[in-house]
Amino acid sequence: MKKVFLSIVVCGLIGSVLFGNAVAGKDQKLKTQIVRIQGDAGVEPLNLIITPGTVVVWLNEFNISPVAVLFPDKKVTMACQSPVNFNISKDGTYVSNAIPYGGVASLCFIEKGTFKYAIYRADPSQQSQLGNPFRFEGKIVVK
16 A cells, blocks of 8 residues: 555656646747848848847848848847857957858847847958948847
8 A cells, every 4th residue: 555655656746847847848938039131132020129038040041241240339248048159249248250141140138228230241341342331220129
C-alpha cells in the first residue's frame, strides 16, 4: 500500500513539474518583429510600436549592397539577450555591422522611448558610384 501511495505521489510531482515547464514556456514567448530591407522598393515596416523585450530583426533582401542600421538621435544603450550583428561602440551605444544580402541584424529593446533609425549602404563608396543616396529613416517606439 505504501509503494502504491509513493508511486502516485512521485508521478504527481513529475507531472506537475512537466506541466509547470510547459506553462512557463508558453508565458515566455519571444516577441519578434521583422523589418525587411528591400532595396529601392523600401523597408517594410518602416515604423514599429513594440513592448519591452521585443526583438527587432532587420533582414537584408537588397541584393546590390550590404546595409547598416544607425541610430542618429536617441542611442540604444541597453539590450536583452545577445544582439546579432550589433556591437557596442566606444561611446557605449549599439551600432550595426554591415548586413550582407540575405543576412540579419537583431536587437532586443528593453528601454522605453522612441528610437529613430536610418538604414543606409554600409560601403560609402557604393553610395557615390551608384548615384543613389539609398537611405531610409524609420522609428521604433517602445511602450
